Amino acid sequence: MADRISLEARSRNMAAIRGKNTKPELTVRRGLHAIGYRFRLHRRDLPGSPDIVFPSRRIAIEVRGCFFHRHGCANSALPKSRTDWWLKKLDGNVARDLRNEAALLALGWRLLVIWECDVRQDAEAVLRRAADILGPVRA
Incomplete structure (x- = not known):
């Protein structure tokens, strides 16, 4: 019986994990927007529906969770x-x-992969790295 309860708890926990709009993704989006970048979200016409898309620059950003994408940390x-x-x-x-x-x-397209652990450790460094790759903010 105890095994069944733990399996049900695990199932509820895993079902609550989102694939979009995760905390690390929202942190990156808010930071990029605050710097002045404008972007599109989850473009379904692109392979993998990248989290953040800059169509005119042809750059996509994926904010990956370390567990589900096997980062190695x-x-x-x-x-x-x-x-x-x-x-x-x-x-x-x-x-x-x-x-x-x-x-x-x-x-x-170019793809920038941002890992969840990097966002949690130093979000500002992640945003600086993204800004270096994206180039100057356009008016």
């Missing part, structure tokens, strides 16, 4: 239960990310 540790299932799931996410990145590059 301390936040991406594999759960101790159902390890085989999680490995298959997370490896599939990484393979999908690589396919989407290759497709974006083939379309002439």
Whole structure:
């Protein structure tokens, strides 16, 4: 019975995790907007529906969660239960990310990947790096 309760709690917890508008993504969006950049969100016509898109610059930004995209930092540790299932799931996410990145590059886009742990550690440094790649703010 206790195992069933823990599985149900895990299921509720995982169902509550969002794929869009996460805290790290919102932090990056707010920071870029405050600097003066204007952008589009989740363009479904682009491979992978990147989180932040600068169409005129042909630059896309993905803010990736360390766990679900297997960053390799301390936040991406594999759960101790159902390890085989999680490995298959997370490896599939990484393979999908690589396919989407290759497709974006083939379309002439550049992709900046921002990791959740980097945003949490030093959001200002992440924004400076993004601004360096994006170039000057346009009026």
